[in-house]
Amino acid sequence: MCVLISASCSQETKNQEQVQNNDNQSANDNETVTAEQAPRETEPEKVEYMGYGFPDVDYGGYEFRILNYEIMSWGYTTMAVEEQNGDVINDAIYMRNAVVEEKLNIKITEKLVPWGGMDAPLTKSAKAGTDEYDMTMLHAMNVGKLTQQGIFLNLKNIASLELGEPWWDQNANKSLEIAGKLYFTTTDATAFTFDMMGAMYFNKTMIGDLSLENPYNLVRENKWTMDKMLEMMRAAKRDVDGDGIFTYEDIWGFSAHAVDDQYFFGGPKMDLVSKDDDGYPALRAPDEYFAAVYAKMREIFNLSDGYCISPYYNEGKTPGKKEGIGSETFFVSGQALFMCQALSVSRMMRESDTDFGIIPFPKYNEAQENYYAVLNGNFPTFQILITQKDPEMAGVIINALTATSSTTLKPAYYDVALNYKLLRDEDSIEMVELKLKNRAYNLAIIYGWGNMAEEFRKAVFSPTGENPMTVYEKLADKTQTAIDKMIDAFKDID
DSSP, rough: GGGGOOOHHHHHHHHHHHHHHHHHHHHHTTTOOBBBOOOOOGGGOOOOOOOOOOOOOTTTTTEEEEEOOOTTTTTTOOOOOSOOOOOOHHHHHHHHHHHHHHHHHHEEEEEETTTOOOOHHHHHHHHHHOOOOOOOEEEHHHHHHHHHOOOOOOGOOOOOGGGTTTTHHHHHHHHBBBBBBBOOOOOOSSSHHTTTEEEEEHHHHHHHTTTTTHHHHHHHHOOBHHHHHHHHHHOBBTTTTTTTSSOOSSSSEOOGGGGGGGGTTTTTTTEEEEEEEEEEEEEEEOHHHHHHHHHHHHHTOSSSTEEOOOOTTTTTSSSSOOOTTTTHHHHTTTOOEEEEETTTTTHHHSSSSSSSEEEOBBSSSSSSSOOOEETTTOOEEEEEETTOHHHHHHHHHHHHHHHHGGGTTTHHHHHHHEEEEEEEEEHHHHHHHHHHHTEEEEEHHHHOGGHHHHHHHHHHHHOOOSHHHHHHHHHHHHHHHHHHHHHHHOOOOO
């Protein structure tokens, strides 16, 4: 974050020392990690952001208005803050915005609505033709139906967004485009994008105590596979009280909510909806590869015999349920070797005594080319309403916010999410960077066609879900009808 402070190198060193002192004091007081209160003055022309350079424009103090969701316990959504308060992410947003505001001569403001409360103001503004918002931030599972109403601009027609530049997620742009049109995509200008990336957590202490292989090295050596995960889960599970029944008192191989199996649908050929030659969605039946991966998922998410516990809703009907326990609380208690959760959970666990690491989700086998990071279906997307009077100006500002976040918000996020007791976990940072390169987006989850994605997710735990063709055949007609309806809608909008 020091790149945003107008100061000499010696002053940067003092700032870093002060940050460390503040952090150490915070740890002693068991409070939130803090950053030094930095001056508002900046020199944006001296800062480089992945090759980005500010354009020579002056918007005369224009108020750039963002419609966004309120911050939640499980997601840091906001993109505009009024002042610094010592919170690392808050202050990074403040300082990032200060750079953009100064260089473009604008003022960034934000209207926050409760989760799920964005549909009404969006559709109202679009239908009334009122120019109320310059940028809107819908979560992915809610954006598909609104897109089909034709209320958003095609982002590919806004040249100033520079969507081909490296600060944009090209996987997102390619995956979310339909028939050459892109009405929404992701942006790293919000910490919520990082928060909603799926992560695999492991207990470092248990790995050492059990003399298991180093998960970081397994990833680097291309040996982190589903079979390897199962092998380590078997080694970790233990019937502590010896009663022959795995309960909340025992140690399990894996802790997860049932919904978290969505993160395993990220590899090649795991999308049941692809695209045809014209770029429209096309339903695809499960093949042998899908069936093989699906079967391995069912082994991993076996909700019994010490394999996987799903505490919060007690999906596995584990005896002795304890109210209020989630997968993360069970994990930090040292009762599970692995945990599947969104990356946002790492912030919640910072003050725990559990020494944990973060790695990608395993490959199906070593022949799989990449590790993939499926984003939670609630990941943020941005849109520009058709009421926008100056789309190119909006594009310049959104582009600047996204580009400058690469060296401001992202490192600040790492400082909070990937530190353990104030010691920066460079291994986990390396793993998250690997995941960022291969973020995966599932159209079936986003658009919800025929509810097929949800039914496949639930079938992983169902006694009747062993053959994925059974699920597919039950829902294929309904799903195809929904896809056809969506295609017709897209053909009628610009």
